[in-house]
Amino acid sequence: MSGTSDISEPKTAGGAWLVVAASAIGAVVAAFDVVNVGNGIAFSFGAWLVFASSLLVMCAALILGLHLALSGAARGTLAVLLLLGILGTGVAAYFLTAWILLVAMGVALVGWLIHVVADPSPLD
Amino acid sequence: MKTARTAATSAALALVFSLAGAAFAQQEQGGGQTPAAPQYGATDEPGNASGGGASTSGNEGESNVQDDTGQSDRARSEGARDAEDTGTEQQSPNLTTEETQGGGSVERPADSEASDTAGQDEGAATAGARPQQKPDAWMQDPNSWATFNGDLMAQKYSPADEITPDNVGNLEKVWEYHTGDVSDGSGDIPTSVWSATPLFVNDTLYIGTPFYRIIALEPDTGKEKWAFDPHAKLEALTQPAMKNRGVAYWQAENAEAGDACQKIVYIGTMDAKLYGVDADTGKPCQNFGQDGMVDVNQWNTVNDKWPLSLLQAATVYHDTLFLGWAGKDWTNSAAPPGTVFALDARTGDLKWMFHALPNEVISKTGTANVWASMSIDPERGLLYIPVSSPSPNYYGGERKEKLPLATSVTALDTDTGKVVWSRQLIHHDIWDYDTDAPPTLVDIQKDGKSVPALVQTSKQGFLYVLNRETGEPIYPIEERPVPASDIPGEEASPTQPFVDRPAPVVGLDWPGVDPLADAVSFGECSRRAESYRWEGRFTPPSLQGTIAYPPTTGGSQWGGGAVDPNTGIYVVNSNSVVQIYTLIPRDEFEQKSQEGETSGYYAQGDVPYGFKLETFLNWAGMPCWKGPYGTIAAYDLKTGDRLWNEPFGQVQKYGFYMPESWGSVTIGAPVITKSGLIFIGASMDSRVRALDLKSGKVLWKALVDAPAVAMPAVYTYEGRQYVTFVAGGNTILLPTVADQVVTYALPE
Numbered sequence: 001m002s003g004t005s006d007i008s009e010p011k012t013a014g015g016a017w018l019v020v021a022a023s024a025i026g027a028v029v030a031a032f033d034v035v036n037v038g039n040g041i042a043f044s045f046g047a048w049l050v051f052a053s054s055l056l057v058m059c060a061a062l063i064l065g066l067h068l069a070l071s072g073a074a075r076g077t078l079a080v081l082l083l084l085g086i087l088g089t090g091v092a093a094y095f096l097t098a099w100i101l102l103v104a105m106g107v108a109l110v111g112w113l114i115h116v117v118a119d120p121s122p123l124d
Numbered sequence: 125m126k127t128a129r130t131a132a133t134s135a136a137l138a139l140v141f142s143l144a145g146a147a148f149a150q151q152e153q154g155g156g157q158t159p160a161a162p163q164y165g166a167t168d169e170p171g172n173a174s175g176g177g178a179s180t181s182g183n184e185g186e187s188n189v190q191d192d193t194g195q196s197d198r199a200r201s202e203g204a205r206d207a208e209d210t211g212t213e214q215q216s217p218n219l220t221t222e223e224t225q226g227g228g229s230v231e232r233p234a235d236s237e238a239s240d241t242a243g244q245d246e247g248a249a250t251a252g253a254r255p256q257q258k259p260d261a262w263m264q265d266p267n268s269w270a271t272f273n274g275d276l277m278a279q280k281y282s283p284a285d286e287i288t289p290d291n292v293g294n295l296e297k298v299w300e301y302h303t304g305d306v307s308d309g310s311g312d313i314p315t316s317v318w319s320a321t322p323l324f325v326n327d328t329l330y331i332g333t334p335f336y337r338i339i340a341l342e343p344d345t346g347k348e349k350w351a352f353d354p355h356a357k358l359e360a361l362t363q364p365a366m367k368n369r370g371v372a373y374w375q376a377e378n379a380e381a382g383d384a385c386q387k388i389v390y391i392g393t394m395d396a397k398l399y400g401v402d403a404d405t406g407k408p409c410q411n412f413g414q415d416g417m418v419d420v421n422q423w424n425t426v427n428d429k430w431p432l433s434l435l436q437a438a439t440v441y442h443d444t445l446f447l448g449w450a451g452k453d454w455t456n457s458a459a460p461p462g463t464v465f466a467l468d469a470r471t472g473d474l475k476w477m478f479h480a481l482p483n484e485v486i487s488k489t490g491t492a493n494v495w496a497s498m499s500i501d502p503e504r505g506l507l508y509i510p511v512s513s514p515s516p517n518y519y520g521g522e523r524k525e526k527l528p529l530a531t532s533v534t535a536l537d538t539d540t541g542k543v544v545w546s547r548q549l550i551h552h553d554i555w556d557y558d559t560d561a562p563p564t565l566v567d568i569q570k571d572g573k574s575v576p577a578l579v580q581t582s583k584q585g586f587l588y589v590l591n592r593e594t595g596e597p598i599y600p601i602e603e604r605p606v607p608a609s610d611i612p613g614e615e616a617s618p619t620q621p622f623v624d625r626p627a628p629v630v631g632l633d634w635p636g637v638d639p640l641a642d643a644v645s646f647g648e649c650s651r652r653a654e655s656y657r658w659e660g661r662f663t664p665p666s667l668q669g670t671i672a673y674p675p676t677t678g679g680s681q682w683g684g685g686a687v688d689p690n691t692g693i694y695v696v697n698s699n700s701v702v703q704i705y706t707l708i709p710r711d712e713f714e715q716k717s718q719e720g721e722t723s724g725y726y727a728q729g730d731v732p733y734g735f736k737l738e739t740f741l742n743w744a745g746m747p748c749w750k751g752p753y754g755t756i757a758a759y760d761l762k763t764g765d766r767l768w769n770e771p772f773g774q775v776q777k778y779g780f781y782m783p784e785s786w787g788s789v790t791i792g793a794p795v796i797t798k799s800g801l802i803f804i805g806a807s808m809d810s811r812v813r814a815l816d817l818k819s820g821k822v823l824w825k826a827l828v829d830a831p832a833v834a835m836p837a838v839y840t841y842e843g844r845q846y847v848t849f850v851a852g853g854n855t856i857l858l859p860t861v862a863d864q865v866v867t868y869a870l871p872e
Contacts, residue, residue: 040776095782
């Protein structure tokens with residue numbers, strides 16, 4: 001079906017970009033948590049972990065948003081990994097009591113749902 | 125979600141307990157494989173005569189010591205100590221020795237006042253017969269926090285009531301101060317462990333640091349007034365870390381302004397030096413010892429394998445300092461025997477020293493020392509000492525003699541050092557159940573009468589409520605049969621004292637296998653539990669491994685509890701930990717040592733068995749027993765009823781906080797205020813909290829730099845109530861250590 005449609009579908013990928021934005025904010029917050037001595041989690045393994053995972057979520061969402069995936073299978077795999085990243089980071093944020101990061105991951109989850117349910121595939 | 129949370133919690137707890145267990149067990153008596161120690165004491169030759177000639181034996185009054193059999197030991201103590209016969213008597217010049225109850229003895233300078241009067245007051249051996257004493261007036265100020273425990277009675281109670289359950293949520297940080305004395309162990313200085321409760325007295329906040337400096341701060345601003353640095357040796361001589369639990373303060377009865385050293389602040393060091401400095405200037409008091417320093421190790425003359433570490437602040441009463449010491453009772457069988465020193469507060473001169481162990485056993489055992497703080501009944505003139513277990517900790521086959529004062533709570537006459545009464549809490553201790561906290565003294569309104577009581581917490585989880593004049597139980601203590609040892613050479617006591625009321629802080633049975641930890645380990649936890657020996661409380665250590673519950677890390681630790689003297693409500697935090705005690709035949713132990721397998725192993729000197737201490741974890745490091753791992757409870761001392769019992773604190777590992785329902789292992793203790801609040805740090809989540817005394821619910825909490833493993837100080841200055849926490853941390857709880865002093869108050 002790809003390439004056969006006569007209708008020019010929108011390529012906005014709004015859900016993925018919402019994930020990018022939310023995870024970018026999350027990464028900034030997580031970076032702050034890493035270095036903010038006195039917050040109870042600074043320089044802890046958990047703080048570093050969510051900083052890294054936020055960056056990974058952002059990268060994965062960027063790939064989806066920029067339509068860089070080469071195949072549907074790759075996009076599907078990436079979407080699943082993205083979901084795991086969002087959920088994992090959110091759970092970690094919960095146990096770190098990093099509430100802003102948790103909210104950011106909540107927004108990212110909404111973005112992921114939009115991406116899955118409403119966003120067009122670049123291969124359509 | 126709940127399952128995931130539980131799994132995550134368990135995993136994170138795993139490493140916590142793997143580290144905490146062994147470390148906790150070492151906390152005051154040291155431990156681990158320690159290289160051969162140099163000789164630290166004044167090495168008098170055995171049998172040296174005192175300046176006053178041979179020992180003088182007192183004419184004992186009616187003995188008031190409840191020993192291993194629950195009976196008086198008068199018959200045994202009479203004539204039991206004869207230095208000339210045993211050849212083991214050691215005396216410094218000019219000291220005379222006098223027997224006291226329970227096989228203990230007291231040494232005094234031959235020309236001391238106490239020596240003159242000691243032999244004459246046998247009729248006053250009971251507390252009731254003693255003349256009424258007068259408390260130190262300066263210590264009666266309700267605005268102050270004058271001692272480590274707030275007052276001499278270790279009530280940890282403040283009559284301040286500006287901060288209430290209704291407004292505690294408005295607390296704000298008014299200042300914080302960083303001492304700079306902190307080490308994470310990565311450099312030349314061992315890790316710092318800081319449990320110093322500040323003192324507020326003389327309009328100044330006094331703090332001791334783990335590098336043994338004294339710092340004086342303005343109480344309302346935290347600005348430094350002065351600091352004293354003794355340039356102490358920063359080496360882990362007896363402990364695995366640099367430790368300090370604060371300073372002591374003394375004031376002359378009629379202190380005159382302008383005269384130096386009428387008010388003195390004291391700090392001890394790990395190498396047994398006691399410093400006294402002027403409380404107003406921080407300058408050493410020239411008349412105290414030698415240029416402001418007393419070397420307590422001069423009296424370390426028997427089995428002097430380590431210095432007598434002065435980590436706990438002295439107890440001050442009238443013009444006397446009372447000092448215990450910390451060492452290590454894992455590495456040696458013969459070790460320095462337990463001693464409490466009474467020193468002149470002005471000069472540091474020895475008034476008396478009390479020995480808890482009979483001379484005839486000190487060639488094969490030692491310790492039974494007092495490493496926790498002590499309490500005093502200021503009107504009765506009695507010093508209450510929590511006496512620890514004898515060495516080595518887990519095998520008593522070569523110290524089978526009755527040692528009635530070991531693992532006891534004992535009352536001493538503050539003037540003479542003689543035993544007034546003693547109650548042994550563990551007979552023939554082979555579990556390292558040191559009596560590890562000062563008894564809390566409080567008058568209980570019971571059956572229409574006011575009863576002078578004390579409450580003694582314990583590692584074994586029992587709360588002993590005794591008449592502090594006589595040592596007799598107010599709530600029943602029952603001798604019950606306990607399992608026998610199956611170790612050749614060992615003879616466990618056939619009975620041990622049990623207390624049902626107030627309810628123990630942990631259950632009589634161990635919590636059982638945690639299903640999740642068991643599932644994760646494919647049944648490893650269950651299989652191991654079945655292979656270990658567990659026949660109920662006081663199951664002796666065994667070759668196959670014994671479930672120890674509570675173990676040396678469990679029950680209540682050195683902070684003890686707090687009481688509201690007006691209501692008789694008593695609060696105490698506690699730990700629920702399961703460890704495995706395994707004795708290892710000497711040859712097998714040596715083999716393991718040669719193979720480098722030393723973690724968790726303890727030599728126990730030259731007795732036939734080494735020892736392995738391990739926390740009960742599965743292959744993944746998850747605790748194999750059910751939580752919660754830490755709680756805080758309130759009791760009504762009038763009835764013995766437990767009013768509430770709540771999980772306390774949160775476990776934190778790798779930055780992740782676990783559910784509050786799991787609680788946290790705690791180090792530290794609560795403080796109660798008149799307004800019905802409990803202030804406490806203690807938990808591993810680096811939070812300080814205010815709880816509702818009525819319900820135990822958390823009303824306020826704040827984050828500090830590290831676990832606040834000391835009691836807070838609550839005081840009032842210029843009409844404003846302050847709560848000061850020292851957040852120093854303890855690597856048993858969390859790797860994070862700090863040097864923070866932080867004070868909270870209501871907004872002005």
